[in-house]
Amino acid sequence: MKLKTHSRFRLAALACAAGALSAGGAAQAASYQFSGDISASPTFQRLIGSGPNLSTVANAVHFNAFEFSVSQAGNYSFESLVPGDTGTTGGVWDNYLFLYQTAFNPADARVNILKGVSGLGFGPATMNFDLNTGGRYVLVTSGYLNKDMGSFVNTINGAGQVSPVPEPGAAALLLAGLLALAAVVATRRRDA
Numbered sequence: 001m002k003l004k005t006h007s008r009f010r011l012a013a014l015a016c017a018a019g020a021l022s023a024g025g026a027a028q029a030a031s032y033q034f035s036g037d038i039s040a041s042p043t044f045q046r047l048i049g050s051g052p053n054l055s056t057v058a059n060a061v062h063f064n065a066f067e068f069s070v071s072q073a074g075n076y077s078f079e080s081l082v083p084g085d086t087g088t089t090g091g092v093w094d095n096y097l098f099l100y101q102t103a104f105n106p107a108d109a110r111v112n113i114l115k116g117v118s119g120l121g122f123g124p125a126t127m128n129f130d131l132n133t134g135g136r137y138v139l140v141t142s143g144y145l146n147k148d149m150g151s152f153v154n155t156i157n158g159a160g161q162v163s164p165v166p167e168p169g170a171a172a173l174l175l176a177g178l179l180a181l182a183a184v185v186a187t188r189r190r191d192a
Helices: 005-025 168-191
Strands: 030-037 061-070 074-081 095-101 113-118 125-131 137-143 151-158 162-164
Touching: 030 061, 030 162, 061 151, 074 095, 095 125, 113 125, 137 151
Parallel strands: none
Antiparallel strands: 030 151, 061 137, 061 162, 074 125, 074 151, 095 113, 095 137
16 A cells, blocks of 8 residues: 555654654653862851741851752752761761752842751751742752861752753853854964
8 A cells, every 4th residue: 555645744743743752751850960169168147947047156157059940840859968978977067058049149048048958967968849940040058057168069859950050250251262263263264
């Protein structure tokens, strides 16, 4: 039996659609990991938990702010480990983890806060939160007390891909570099 050309295209389109549905039907969990050190970083007065109260004894804790977005809405888990963390004995310093929406303002940590948790001195700081596609979030890693600082490893797990949001200065620097590269290529082509 001979199929007409438009019938073959319909069958091919149906096969592609079925393949896309079967591939998209099962959401793939994604994991994003990054590390850093807050020893020489700026400081802020941290919240107690998710706020609204500010800590009076942690008024100059060092912090790292990681800006990101996610490709798919859903529940995401966050974990912050410090060197020596075993889950029961704790690490070499006590950490705190905060999640902010849109932006983090170290001058007033109460603005845009979604959630805050401590490692409580005996293990990793962990939390879960529902995130929206395309939303801008900031994960802040800090010390529990002013003296708590050092290196950390953070992991974000969830339904979609986590994408770092470049700082405006970094984006401008990247754009300037690309423009300079384009100018060099154009000059070489013209001279050739």
